[in-house]
Amino acid sequence: MPTIRVEAGRPYSVHIGTDVFDLFNTEYHELLGSADRIIVIADEKVASLHLDRLLPYLESYKVDVFKVPAGEQAKSIDVFMDCHSFLLAEGCSRKTLILAFGGGATGDLSGFVASTFMRGIPYIQVPTTILAHDSAVGGKTAINHALGKNMIGTFYQPETVLYNVQLLKTLPDHEWRSGMAEVIKHAFISNGQWLDELLAVESFKDLTEQQLIAHLEKGIAVKAAIVEEDEFENGMRKFLNFGHTLAHALEAHLGYGKITHGEAVVLGMAYALHLSGNDKFAVFLEWGFRHGYPFEKIVEISFEDLLPYMKKDKKSSNGNLNFVMLHQIAQPQMEKIEEQFAAKSYEELRLKIGEMTK
Amino acid sequence: MPTIRVEAGRPYSVHIGTDVFDLFNTEYHELLGSADRIIVIADEKVASLHLDRLLPYLESYKVDVFKVPAGEQAKSIDVFMDCHSFLLAEGCSRKTLILAFGGGATGDLSGFVASTFMRGIPYIQVPTTILAHDSAVGGKTAINHALGKNMIGTFYQPETVLYNVQLLKTLPDHEWRSGMAEVIKHAFISNGQWLDELLAVESFKDLTEQQLIAHLEKGIAVKAAIVEEDEFENGMRKFLNFGHTLAHALEAHLGYGKITHGEAVVLGMAYALHLSGNDKFAVFLEWGFRHGYPFEKIVEISFEDLLPYMKKDKKSSNGNLNFVMLHQIAQPQMEKIEEQFAAKSYEELRLKIGEMTK
Numbered sequence: 150m151p152t153i154r155v156e157a158g159r160p161y162s163v164h165i166g167t168d169v170f171d172l173f174n175t176e177y178h179e180l181l182g183s184a185d186r187i188i189v190i191a192d193e194k195v196a197s198l199h200l201d202r203l204l205p206y207l208e209s210y211k212v213d214v215f216k217v218p219a220g221e222q223a224k225s226i227d228v229f230m231d232c233h234s235f236l237l238a239e240g241c242s243r244k245t246l247i248l249a250f251g252g253g254a255t256g257d258l259s260g261f262v263a264s265t266f267m268r269g270i271p272y273i274q275v276p277t278t279i280l281a282h283d284s285a286v287g288g289k290t291a292i293n294h295a296l297g298k299n300m301i302g303t304f305y306q307p308e309t310v311l312y313n314v315q316l317l318k319t320l321p322d323h324e325w326r327s328g329m330a331e332v333i334k335h336a337f338i339s340n341g342q343w344l345d346e347l348l349a350v351e352s353f354k355d356l357t358e359q360q361l362i363a364h365l366e367k368g369i370a371v372k373a374a375i376v377e378e379d380e381f382e383n384g385m386r387k388f389l390n391f392g393h394t395l396a397h398a399l400e401a402h403l404g405y406g407k408i409t410h411g412e413a414v415v416l417g418m419a420y421a422l423h424l425s426g427n428d429k430f431a432v433f434l435e436w437g438f439r440h441g442y443p444f445e446k447i448v449e450i451s452f453e454d455l456l457p458y459m460k461k462d463k464k465s466s467n468g469n470l471n472f473v474m475l476h477q478i479a480q481p482q483m484e485k486i487e488e489q490f491a492a493k494s495y496e497e498l499r500l501k502i503g504e505m506t507k
Numbered sequence: 508m509p510t511i512r513v514e515a516g517r518p519y520s521v522h523i524g525t526d527v528f529d530l531f532n533t534e535y536h537e538l539l540g541s542a543d544r545i546i547v548i549a550d551e552k553v554a555s556l557h558l559d560r561l562l563p564y565l566e567s568y569k570v571d572v573f574k575v576p577a578g579e580q581a582k583s584i585d586v587f588m589d590c591h592s593f594l595l596a597e598g599c600s601r602k603t604l605i606l607a608f609g610g611g612a613t614g615d616l617s618g619f620v621a622s623t624f625m626r627g628i629p630y631i632q633v634p635t636t637i638l639a640h641d642s643a644v645g646g647k648t649a650i651n652h653a654l655g656k657n658m659i660g661t662f663y664q665p666e667t668v669l670y671n672v673q674l675l676k677t678l679p680d681h682e683w684r685s686g687m688a689e690v691i692k693h694a695f696i697s698n699g700q701w702l703d704e705l706l707a708v709e710s711f712k713d714l715t716e717q718q719l720i721a722h723l724e725k726g727i728a729v730k731a732a733i734v735e736e737d738e739f740e741n742g743m744r745k746f747l748n749f750g751h752t753l754a755h756a757l758e759a760h761l762g763y764g765k766i767t768h769g770e771a772v773v774l775g776m777a778y779a780l781h782l783s784g785n786d787k788f789a790v791f792l793e794w795g796f797r798h799g800y801p802f803e804k805i806v807e808i809s810f811e812d813l814l815p816y817m818k819k820d821k822k823s824s825n826g827n828l829n830f831v832m833l834h835q836i837a838q839p840q841m842e843k844i845e846e847q848f849a850a851k852s853y854e855e856l857r858l859k860i861g862e863m864t865k
Binding site: 226230233234237238240264265266267268269289290291294295296297300301302303304381382461 | 584588592595596598622623626627648652655739
């Protein structure tokens with residue numbers, strides 16, 4: 150099965166395919182067997198859909214399941230403490246292993262719990278969304294604060310990532326949109342030919358299992374290569390934030406959960422492409438409209454509403470607006486943008502989208 | 508001035524003396540100058556006593572102070588979140604530097620905040636207690652959970668530790684007792700000659716500044732050497748928990764703040780020495796009585812009251828009782844102890860103490 154090695158901190162492997170759960174009893178049998186117990190932290194929605202597919206593979210181990218709210222709601226300080234309370238009440242120790250079963254939010258929360266329980270216990274990511282191909286690799290863990298998303302967290306690498314694409318079949322449309330956003334982002338910043346392939350996709354649901362695996366493998370490889378170079382986000386890792394300055398502002402302004410992360414990223418990439426004067430801007434906008442990304446949000450929300458959030462972005466400093474710009478495909482660079490220029494470009498984007506939605 | 512290099516993770520230096528604050532404007536000028544701001548997280552009691560001694564050295568930087576409750580009360584999830592809220596509301600970024608100003612609790616909290624704010628920002632430890640010679644070195648950060656002390660935290664090294672012994676003069680007696688407990692623990696597990704020097708001390712207050720600096724330097728050197736060997740506590744770092752199995756149980760049973768950590772550790776060391784049949788047991792008990800350690804707690808509290816806590820200790824596994832034993836000075840070893848034997852030894856200790864307090 151496709152396997153990508155990530156050489157960040159303690160090296161680990163990301164396995165993608167339809168039979169990855171077999172590895173619980175082969176390659177990772179020793180790891181799981183040496184744990185005094187295994188706690189599955191599961192997104193409650195994912196648990197009701199897919200727990201039956203996971204648990205049979207863990208029958209030879211001592212397993213308990215702790216369900217957390219679906220999606221972004223899990224990334225609160227209260228749920229974080231609930232997890233710790235559960236682990237302590239159950240008598241878990243430093244030899245306990247956590248298994249994160251859900252999308253990016255579940256992974257972010259579970260990783261943060263694992264990195265802080267008794268100062269760190271091992272964990273495995275079992276992502277169940279397309280979006281999580283991104284968040285499950287790279288060791289970023291986090292919960293949200295009322296004053297900002299992902300503001301509290303750690304860098305902490307999993308023992309392995311087991312990515313079972315069979316679980317992706319039940320994903321609703323907005324989750325496909327959200328996940329494919331990060332896939333195409335990885336193409337934008339790394340590979341023009343692959344980008345063209347993705348831009349040509351008529352409908353995500355038409356992708357075969359093998360095509361999907363191939364796209365995910367490419368996306369993870371891009372992410373892994375960047376994370377290896379820059380585990381703690383001091384340099385090129387920032388390029389992964391292509392489209393994210395506006396995206397984070399949109400998510401914060403709308404309130405978490407009102408727009409999916411990837412959908413916001415597509416809007417942000419359209420903006421960043423326009424800011425950069427990139428000639429893929431028009432075809433990308435068409436691609437976005439074709440797949441149903443919610444561009445109307447750009448029309449509804451003013452630049453002034455988003456500005457304060459963009460100034461607070463983790464990648465900003467001294468109140469400047471910092472963007473990952475993409476003048477040429479596969480050549481991202483960080484640039485400081487004048488507020489006035491950013492505002493003008495946003496208005497042009499609004500006009501353009503307004504015309505297309507008429 | 509005495510300086511100890513700690514080679515754990517990112518290497519850093521611990522400076523001890525009366526003029527360490529000068530380093531803010533010499534050796535660490537570049538570090539502080541490159542921060543967009545400096546947030547002093549200060550124990551409120553320490554702030555009222557000593558902030559005037561610290562702030563003049565930071566005049567050339569942009570500094571804000573956030574006061575937290577004195578002592579162990581600071582190590583709660585609420586105070587942790589208050590710190591994050593303050594940092595976010597103040598517009599802090601990844602370029603912000605935290606300065607922990609207080610005892611071990613303030614350092615533990617501040618380190619945990621620094622390790623988790625935007626996934627990690629730099630911090631400096633400025634310990635103000637003798638006990639903190641121990642906790643400020645080694646990169647352990649933590650807050651408490653209702654179900655256990657230090658259960659939530661990270662391993663995260665400071666940029667430097669600046670230990671100004673002038674601030675120690677105002678410490679109350681119980682803080683001297685608490686701090687010297689870890690000093691003598693470091694002697695027990697490393698150096699018989701130094702141990703005899705400490706056991707001969709009639710009164711802590713009689714120590715000259717130079718003697719105190721020398722003892723602290725030795726203690727920090729022992730701690731640093733062990734931490735370098737075993738940053739993540741998989742092996743010999745556990746020896747630093749000599750006396751701590753019982754101590755943590757005493758603290759938990761009595762409720763945090765009812766006994767200082769070091770005082771509990773002295774009681775725990777007396778127990779561990781007795782368990783180990785160590786021939787320094789009697790002279791150590793005399794030393795403890797001479798300095799006013801609260802041995803009456805051992806008489807008041809039964810073994811059964813402490814047992815559940817000892818079974819939950821982070822160093823325990825599978826419900827066994829694990830102790831750092833010390834059959835010979837400077838030769839600690841982990842041993843699994845039968846519950847019955849542990850109970851019998853505890854009763855003997857109670858009798859012995861009962862006789863001495865008559």
